[in-house]
Amino acid sequence: MQQSTVKAKPRPVGGTPAVKKLRREGGVPGVVYGRSFGDPLAVVVDAKDLRAALVSHGGSAVLNLEIEGRGSTPAIIQDRQLDVITKRLIHIDLHAISLDEVVEAHVPLVIVGTAPGVKEGGILDFVVREVTVECLPTDIPDQLQIDVSSLNMFDSIHARDIAAPEGVKIAEDPDEIIVSVLAPSKAEEEAPAAGLGEAPAEPELIGEKKPAAEEAPSE
Incomplete structure (x- = not known):
């Protein structure tokens, strides 16, 4: 699988106003973790890079994650949260991996x-x-x-x-x-014979990811 390069920067852990500001500036708040990565790191990911990777390879993309001050590491998207109204990506969990180890x-x-x-x-x-x-x-x-x-x-x-x-x-x-x-x-x-004009509610599909609320996840 071809890797897409995504740039990220370490960020201070802040509350809702701080993460909303990051989003307005074109970033996606997230966290990077992994067995060989060290302590989990709060980051802000370049939204354009991330969108390009998702369009090219979908949610299963293997990313070449370039973290400012930390160098590059391969990573996969472990979890993502969307705004309930705009469907915009508002938070992402990235799992730093080794290319020679089996992953889920x-x-x-x-x-x-x-x-x-x-x-x-x-x-x-x-x-x-x-x-x-x-x-x-x-x-x-x-x-x-x-x-x-x-x-x-x-x-x-x-x-x-x-x-x-x-x-x-x-x-x-x-x-x-x-x-x-x-x-x-x-x-x-x-139903058609009865002449009912109201359409039944669409059932929720098992396996679909539910988007999260606009509020930022716990930091």
């Missing part, structure tokens, strides 16, 4: 193909949208594809069915359902 990373799943069961009127239920993998940092995939072209009505794809590249292990319960084709419920079939 979260990799998004992407559906490819069309399920025959959907053509028959079924509903594709995409339950889990990212999985945890174990591999060397340089082997972390940007995404994993889930081919649903063989799914008939009531069929499912489980974690054990995910095709991972060589050297990548899926660190999930093998029996966990990733995606399935469900028959339309009786309620869904009767």
Whole structure:
């Protein structure tokens, strides 16, 4: 995996006004930690560098983190928090790693193909949208594809069915359902006939990361 360079500076630990000021100035407050890194370090990361890395490689990116006064270290994004309204990145946890040690990373799943069961009127239920993998940092995939072209009505794809590249292990319960084709419920079939104009509330998808509030996380 190609690494994206992201610049960061050590920052003093402050309260909400201090971190809001950093964001206004184009930074993302965060913390860097790791077994070989030493004590956790509060940093401010260049927001433009970070956005470019996320656009290019997604949340599974291996970053070349350049910390002012500390040099460079490879790092992965361990956790991130978004503003509930703007969806802007407001805090990030970075895990400093060694490129020759196996790490855990979260990799998004992407559906490819069309399920025959959907053509028959079924509903594709995409339950889990990212999985945890174990591999060397340089082997972390940007995404994993889930081919649903063989799914008939009531069929499912489980974690054990995910095709991972060589050297990548899926660190999930093998029996966990990733995606399935469900028959339309009786309620869904009767709703148009009843003439109800109000759409049902959209259910929360299991596995989606919930954004955090604007308030800065505990420092």
